[in-house]
Amino acid sequence: MDLTVGAGGHAKVIAEALGPEGLLVAVDRDQVALDIARSTLVGQPVEFVRGFFGDLTEIARSVEGRRFDGILADIGVSSMQLDDAERGFSFRGDGPLDMRMDRSEPVSAKEYLANVPTDELTRVIAEYGEERFARRVASAIDRARNAGSIDTTGELAEIVRRAVPKSRGSDKDPATRTFQAIRIAVNRELEALDHLLGRFGTLLAPGGRFAVISFHSLEDRQVKQAFRTRAQEGDYQLLTRNAVRPSPAEVSRNPRARSARLRVLRRKREGEQ
Numbered sequence: 407m408d409l410t411v412g413a414g415g416h417a418k419v420i421a422e423a424l425g426p427e428g429l430l431v432a433v434d435r436d437q438v439a440l441d442i443a444r445s446t447l448v449g450q451p452v453e454f455v456r457g458f459f460g461d462l463t464e465i466a467r468s469v470e471g472r473r474f475d476g477i478l479a480d481i482g483v484s485s486m487q488l489d490d491a492e493r494g495f496s497f498r499g500d501g502p503l504d505m506r507m508d509r510s511e512p513v514s515a516k517e518y519l520a521n522v523p524t525d526e527l528t529r530v531i532a533e534y535g536e537e538r539f540a541r542r543v544a545s546a547i548d549r550a551r552n553a554g555s556i557d558t559t560g561e562l563a564e565i566v567r568r569a570v571p572k573s574r575g576s577d578k579d580p581a582t583r584t585f586q587a588i589r590i591a592v593n594r595e596l597e598a599l600d601h602l603l604g605r606f607g608t609l610l611a612p613g614g615r616f617a618v619i620s621f622h623s624l625e626d627r628q629v630k631q632a633f634r635t636r637a638q639e640g641d642y643q644l645l646t647r648n649a650v651r652p653s654p655a656e657v658s659r660n661p662r663a664r665s666a667r668l669r670v671l672r673r674k675r676e677g678e679q
């Protein structure tokens with residue numbers, strides 16, 4: 407099961423490696439991603455499910471209680487979502503302030519920013535964005551929303567850039583951290599991960615492996631802690647003592663991979679020590 411099929415990059419490699427009896431179930435919360443994956447994976451033994459891994463009960467129902475030998479979650483936002491200005495994730499282009507991975511969800515980033523209390527926004531930007539100037543940014547957003555609604559990614563990026571001193575020696579856009587934080591909050595990403603880490607066992611067959619790729623230190627810490635606890639309890643075996651990181655060659659081919667961390671856990675079979 408690929409819980410985050412996206413454009414189908416991992417899924418294609420997995421599907422091609424399946425034996426004659428093999429089947430891949432490909433899940434994503436984003437209908438646009440599923441449509442693209444469907445065309446990438448045409449002719450492969452793949453079943454598609456629109457689903458949110460923050461609710462595994464619903465996904466388990468869609469697959470009628472089947473168990474899987476491998477479950478992969480490559481979490482976060484996809485390049486496809488980031489690069490499409492219309493999806494409203496990016497501070498580079500100008501688009502509607504949306505940021506929903508699943509466009510049928512009721513709250514976009516624009517609505518979130520219109521309603522979130524300033525203290526809560528400060529916490530979100532500080533924690534999820536690891537932004538030192540979170541209070542300044544949240545106050546600037548508060549002043550801007552009191553003066554009128556914030557409608558576009560360009561407007562939000564300018565508000566943040568004016569609020570944050572540009573750090574010397576870094577060519578990173580100062581809006582990066584705040585955009586990441588708001589995206590994580592709008593999509594309830596940490597709650598979804600927490601749910602997944604607590605319930606993946608309902609979908610994993612004995613002997614099966616559960617692999618998570620994360621891009622954010624908060625998420626990686628959550629994964630590391632949950633995997634250690636499971637291994638200590640005895641029913642699971644940790645296959646990655648340290649997170650697997652991309653090689654320098656991979657990072658130079660694909661710079662967005664630079665902060666990726668892979669961790670893998672294996673479910674023991676009955677009676678296995």
Ligand SMILES: C[S@@+](CC[C@H](N)C(=O)[O-])C[C@H]1O[C@@H](n2cnc3c(N)ncnc32)[C@H](O)[C@@H]1O
Nearest residue numbers: 410412413414415416434435436458459480484
């Ligand atoms: C980093 S991309 C995956 C890319 C994919 N592995 C590939 O090879 O093309 C993450 C994908 O996960 C989806 N996603 C993120 N959180 C999700 C969740 N809680 N439930 C289901 N899908 C989710 C996003 O919509 C996005 O398409």
